[in-house]
Amino acid sequence: MKLTILGASGGISPESGTTSFLLGESILIDAGTGSSRLTHEQMHNIRYVLLTHSHLDHICNLPFLLNTIIGEMKHTVEVFALQHTIDALKNHIFNGVIWPDFSVIPSKENPALRFKTIEVGEELKLGELDIQVLPAEHTVPTVGFRVSDKTGSFAFTGDCARNDSFWQALNQYSPVDLLIVDDQYLASEVAISEAAKHYYPQSLCEDLVKLNGQPQLYLTHLPPFKKEKVMSEAEAVLSDWQPKALTEGMVLEFPLQP
Structure with a gap:
């Protein structure tokens, strides 16, 4: 498994x-401005997009x-997201005013994108990958995601603040x-x-004690x-966690090196 940070x-x-994030060659996790790093060939390889939520910094490059x-x-690109996120995209982006409705273009039978509703607790199988949809705050x-295959596993909180549900x-x-x-x-x-519901170091520290195990930590x-x-x-x-900054252009390959 390879995770490329766009x-x-x-x-x-x-x-x-x-x-x-580009997962393997065909899956995007969120579609913020970082996805402009994709080459033309890489864009054609995208088959699935997993969206954590509807905020612009996580969805803005999908229309482009x-x-x-x-x-x-x-092929049609399948976009997996909560119903709230899908509704936001349909009502405010792919509405024929801000952007064309690519869920019916070029045709209803063969559209550019197809929305797939996901729910917290759902488990997806995309190729060799097992993906769990996790609650977030x-x-x-x-939502956040847990992704695994035979080479290893990682989890992503999405945008998140202090909570119990993600960690539970x-x-x-397995860790x-x-x-x-x-x-x-x-x-x-x-x-x-707290108003924006994002972690800061102390609030994250207080939540990390809820987690079983101690994986490599990237912020x-x-x-x-x-x-x-x-x-x-x-x-x-x-x-104690020795956190590292997640950096654009970074490639993380599993199994991870110590």
């Missing part, structure tokens, strides 16, 4: 894009990706090798962190212009 930033900058390859598509309905759900399965967690703010920004959704400050605080607060 975008992992909490904002945009000339060097960074928002959340999008489809538009780029619409006349040359060899954010300002809109949100993840503990129902993962890698954990990717949202961490956008500093302790001095606790008010906005995502870091703010592009104070990434070093957040990582410095995280490294101090989470010293």
Whole structure:
């Protein structure tokens, strides 16, 4: 299993894009601005898109990706998401006003995309991958994912804040090798962190004790212009975990190296 980080930033900058991970060659987890790193050939290989939630930084490049390859598509792209996220995409993006409705273009029989509703607790099988849909806590309905195959496993919280449900759900399965967690703010920004429902290092520390096992920890959704400050605080607060920053362009191959 190979996980390529296309975008992992909490904002945009000339060097960074928002959340999008390429899983193998055919699966996107979220479709933020980072997915603009895909080559033309890679865009054509995308068969499935797993969306954590409806916020723009996680879905904004999906319309552009489809538009780029619409006349040359060899297959329909299947978009897996909560019903809330699908409704948001239909009502506010693929509505014929902001963007064409690619769920009926080029035709209803062979559209560019097909929506697939998922629910918390559901288990998906995509090729050799087993994918569990996990609950998460954010300002809109949100999920995380646990992904595994014979080479290893990882979990992604999506955008998340202090909660019990994600950790309880993840503990129902064997411990993962890698954990990717949202961490956008500093302790001095606790008010906005709690309003926006994103972790900051101390709140994440308090939740990590709920997890069985201690996988490699990568922090995502870091703010592009104070990434070093957040990582410095995280490294101090989470010293037992030795957290690393998830970085655009990073390739993580399983089984992971120690």
